[in-house]
Amino acid sequence: MADLIVPGDKLPIEDPSTVKTTIGPGVYKMPTTHNLIPCSSGVITVETKNSNQLVYIESNNKRYIPHTNDFVIGVVTGVVGESYKVQLQDFSSPVLLGFMAFPNATKKNRPNLKIGSAVYARVLQDIPEIEAELECIDPTTGKEGGFGLLDESGYIFDVELNFARELLFNPKTVFLQLLSTKCQFEIAIGINGKIWIKCGEGLKEKTSDSMETDEEDPATNIKDLRTTLAAANFLIKCQHITQDKLKAELTNAFKGI
Amino acid sequence: MAFQVQMSVLDNSDGSAELIIGNTKVIASVSGPIEPKQRQELPNQASLEIIIRPAKGLSTTREKLLEDKLRALLQSIIIRYKYPRQLISIVVQFLVTDEDPKFTANELNAAINCCYFALIDADIALYSSFASVVSCITENKLIQNPTGKELSQSDSHHVVCFNIQEGKADKILLLESQGEFVQEELFNLLSESVSNAEELHTLQRKYLKEKIDQDYIWK
Numbered sequence: 001m002a003d004l005i006v007p008g009d010k011l012p013i014e015d016p017s018t019v020k021t022t023i024g025p026g027v028y029k030m031p032t033t034h035n036l037i038p039c040s041s042g043v044i045t046v047e048t049k050n051s052n053q054l055v056y057i058e059s060n061n062k063r064y065i066p067h068t069n070d071f072v073i074g075v076v077t078g079v080v081g082e083s084y085k086v087q088l089q090d091f092s093s094p095v096l097l098g099f100m101a102f103p104n105a106t107k108k109n110r111p112n113l114k115i116g117s118a119v120y121a122r123v124l125q126d127i128p129e130i131e132a133e134l135e136c137i138d139p140t141t142g143k144e145g146g147f148g149l150l151d152e153s154g155y156i157f158d159v160e161l162n163f164a165r166e167l168l169f170n171p172k173t174v175f176l177q178l179l180s181t182k183c184q185f186e187i188a189i190g191i192n193g194k195i196w197i198k199c200g201e202g203l204k205e206k207t208s209d210s211m212e213t214d215e216e217d218p219a220t221n222i223k224d225l226r227t228t229l230a231a232a233n234f235l236i237k238c239q240h241i242t243q244d245k246l247k248a249e250l251t252n253a254f255k256g257i
Numbered sequence: 258m259a260f261q262v263q264m265s266v267l268d269n270s271d272g273s274a275e276l277i278i279g280n281t282k283v284i285a286s287v288s289g290p291i292e293p294k295q296r297q298e299l300p301n302q303a304s305l306e307i308i309i310r311p312a313k314g315l316s317t318t319r320e321k322l323l324e325d326k327l328r329a330l331l332q333s334i335i336i337r338y339k340y341p342r343q344l345i346s347i348v349v350q351f352l353v354t355d356e357d358p359k360f361t362a363n364e365l366n367a368a369i370n371c372c373y374f375a376l377i378d379a380d381i382a383l384y385s386s387f388a389s390v391v392s393c394i395t396e397n398k399l400i401q402n403p404t405g406k407e408l409s410q411s412d413s414h415h416v417v418c419f420n421i422q423e424g425k426a427d428k429i430l431l432l433e434s435q436g437e438f439v440q441e442e443l444f445n446l447l448s449e450s451v452s453n454a455e456e457l458h459t460l461q462r463k464y465l466k467e468k469i470d471q472d473y474i475w476k
Contacts, residue, residue, distance in 0.1 A: 163475070
């Protein structure tokens, strides 16, 4: 692994007063002196391009702090005024999802989310002094764009934030490709360390009138449920193993399915 | 001075570390930034909640004293303006201690060093690294990392915490001294402690490197 940097070290960059510098996570600008310091421990990356430089520190953590344009999965916990209160992680400060932040929403046509339902949304605004805001609209098209309610036939589980970032931002990531060799799935990756996954049709809710009529349905239903859980377990295990063991882990996770 | 540390030992906290230093064993957990209670909320910076639990029995004024000392240190090292209206909760649980209850030096030293790893594990923003060392003076002789027995026989004992800038001990963040000593002895002790703290820091880096390799094992 590349270079380790810890708080208190000197950043290996050109003087920011002469070179235009963009800072990313893990770098802090002291408000009084305007010096740049590393504030977390991790792997430092410095990129120089056309006499501009970009510096950030990649590190792992479990607690998510909202930033603009992040894709997140949250759970609706309540209603305040014209917005839903959404919890992105246990014990984190709640964020707001306005009633108007849905495609085709009007004063009369309100979205219908119940307390406890999960949503996939984008962070609209992240001023730390006030509550962050979400929206369920794709800003380029003004349409739904995959955001909105995540139905209950899927399964939500937690991963570490660095792994969630890898899955979402790295288009060449091997994990999802490998998983697709075993099953068909629909996935929503929240950068707040939550993943929603559904294999096949997922788990269908039993409706009272269809209970006796469908003979074959329970078998495929249970199969989809087992595949979903196996896929989730595989992704959780992936965080702690080296890449050469991935294949063995995959066959192990899908044993007997 | 050798120590052993294991990070991310607790699954449900954001950051945690278990540290064995000398004969003291301690576990620290950090949760944050999380939603504070109304009375804890500060409008422009993060509030700190520090809880220290003793190895046996209930926490007393002695633990409250330790909490205050730890808070004074951590307040100046955490970039609290980065997390306005949030709470950072730190719990320190001692598992094995090696000193008479009337001393706090070894425990304070272990708590400080353990908190460093727990804070890094939780990825809380820090102004700089820090390392703490403990020593005592017995009949004009300086003993580094005293055991509980050596502490009780000493004339004075001291805990010094330095902030580490670019691998070098820079400022004194905390100095706790108790007993009879003269100025010259203290200055001598401080200059001895510098090299010890720097040595401690190189060991800290080694453990942090291992942690990073473990975190990105799937790369």
